[in-house]
Amino acid sequence: MRLKISLKGAVQGVGFRPFVFRLATELGLKGWVINDSSGVEIEVEGEEKALQKFLLRLNAEKPPLAHIYSQDVEYLMDVGYATFEIRESRGEGRKEVLVLPDIATCEECLRELFDPKDRRYLYPFINCTNCGPRFTIIEKLPYDRPHTTMKTFEMCPICKEEYKNPANRRFHAQPNACPVCGPWVSLYTSEGILKADRDKALKLVAKALKDGLIVAVKGIGGFHLMCDATNEEAVRLLRERKRRSEKPFAVMFRDLEQVSVYAEPTELERALLLSPERPIVLVRKRRDLASSVAPGLKRIGAFLPYSPLHHIILRSVDFPVVATSGNLSDEPIVKDNAEAIQKLSSFAHMILLHNRDIKRRCDDSVVKVIGGVPVPIRRSRGYAPMPAKLPFKLSRKVLALGGMLKNTFAIGFEDTVIISQHIGDVENLETLRSFEEMVFDLMELYEFEPELVVCDLHPRYETTRWGEVFAQSRGIPLIKLQHHYTHILSCMAERGLKERVLGVAWDGTGYGEDGTLWGGEFMVCDYRGYDRVFYIKPFRLIGGERAVKEPRRVALSLLFEMYGKSASDLNNETVRSFTQDELKNLYIAWSKGINSPYSSSVGRLFDAVASLIGIRQKLSYEGQGAMILEDLYDPLVKDHYAFALEDKHIDWRPMFYELLEDREKEKVPSRFINTLAKMCLEVVxxxxxxxxxxxxxxxxNDPLVSKIREFLEKENFKVYTHQKVPPNDGGLSLGQAVYASL
Known part of the structure; x- marks a missing residue:
């Protein structure tokens, strides 16, 4: 008999064809295997029992990086194949094969990398079918070397033999190379003058880091800015040059042992640090690095080397390094050599380049354990562009543009939504250009033509404006979807929920159907619409956008709501942060609604608490006050403040009356978070x-989610949180993609 098997999923560039070759040969089967634009096609013929064993072992023993999402099997008459062979790839047909993310260096390659007897000893571009770059080097499908940025490097005879040998783990490893035939590194001064190439360049990088200098290093999906994370002067200089006053820096550690010197990762966090995706993981600090690494926070973003180049650098120094994105704050990460010389020379003393081009920018991913579950905070390198598989099929091919902050976009077809890498805040021309570049890039990679565009309802989002122009130019419909409903759709889709749910969508801000700013919403939802059943009683944001950056303005607005004009006479941290003239003018703005829109945002309530207890009056980055409050949570504090449910409103005023009278200031963050969880319980x-x-x-917020889950599950409700896409605006594109899909 003959079996024809069609596989779709992440099945190219993972060693799948040599695995099939070895399995078929072992079982005495004849036929062939081939990559095509849809995935992998296999034909095997032989005895029926051998074919059954082949089918069973195909799934049970597949390569570790392979993901099979669909498998079509057809039984046919045999045609008398003489051998089993691996055929040349073919590129015609519909593009359905999934592109793999970039995968961290595997243990076998690491052993070779640091073996002085190995021909790839200290070679910064070592890889095999189990590891190395994928998404950032592929130019088109199917995934073969001529379709990658490695096409300019002709393999030497030894590498070519590895590449063609099905028994070798580098069989069809598309970036395969060695010091003789592959890419190399070069070190430049900030003025663009070549200092050294290859091994000498790497030694000079280690020396520069030891000397307290800042080095820009080209990695897998872009550049890092690196310096000694234990050197306060170096870290402070990096902050000054990057114009990033307090937002925490990520720190790359040599290995888990070094992480444990400075932090206290849980077992789950240790597993995440070691995972093939190698994300930045938020872990509790044990002792300080340089104080400027994560000012005022009890957690640091830790990660381990994920490319051979990173491994070489971290083993060349005896300290962890700051490894922050190589860009000016709020701009896209730099990926090209000329761009690096132009843009990073003002940040770094030296720039380490290499001549393997990066096809697409891909920043580091960030993961946090929330409620006992790993949750992506930023989904990018290592995860993108792996798809979300849906429990239903989409009715149309859709382009979902996401939001403005922490942007991702997505393309959706059939039961698959492919979510882009993290793009960032689309608030300026540079990031808008990067967003547009990535949209067209992903569409071209999959030869995708949307039949529908979905964007956020907010009329001032750059992504919304872009969507209007794009949809009009293609003559296709555009849907503008409410922000918080989209958040809930995102959670429903990734958790495979089809039925009606109660969604709790809490964030900093989002444009409401009534023209006000929402952010404390309870919605009964399905895929066709929602009913806003409860929400935080609206309050004014004095100064609009300024209130987002100044928690004291939010707190003052609440005080005006509670005490009227006499709030100006109160003796607390918020009021003391203003002059009397400022208080008079702000009261007028509040009372007359001058540039003071209404908001129901829970995120802004966090800001108000941070101001009232003297933690922050102004923020240097989004969410700063809330992060500090989370750090101050004490699980031993069980009580909470009062609140009231009135019609569809949750009245926050009883909570703040009690909070202002609370003499145990150190317990305020815990009681506030407990109160929010109780609000959830009462509404549910x-x-x-x-x-x-x-x-x-x-x-x-880990304690908040944990407390909500505890309260609701005790009452036999089923709680669903994010695990595959971020709960923040980075997950909006998935929710947009599935709207009205059933």
């Missing part, structure tokens, strides 16, 4: 929908 009990989805940026 009143509405009575069994399945509850938690989404939005506020749901990145």
């Amino acid at each position: 009990l009143r509405i009575g929908v069994e399945k509850v989805c938690l989404s939005g940026g506020v749901m990145q």
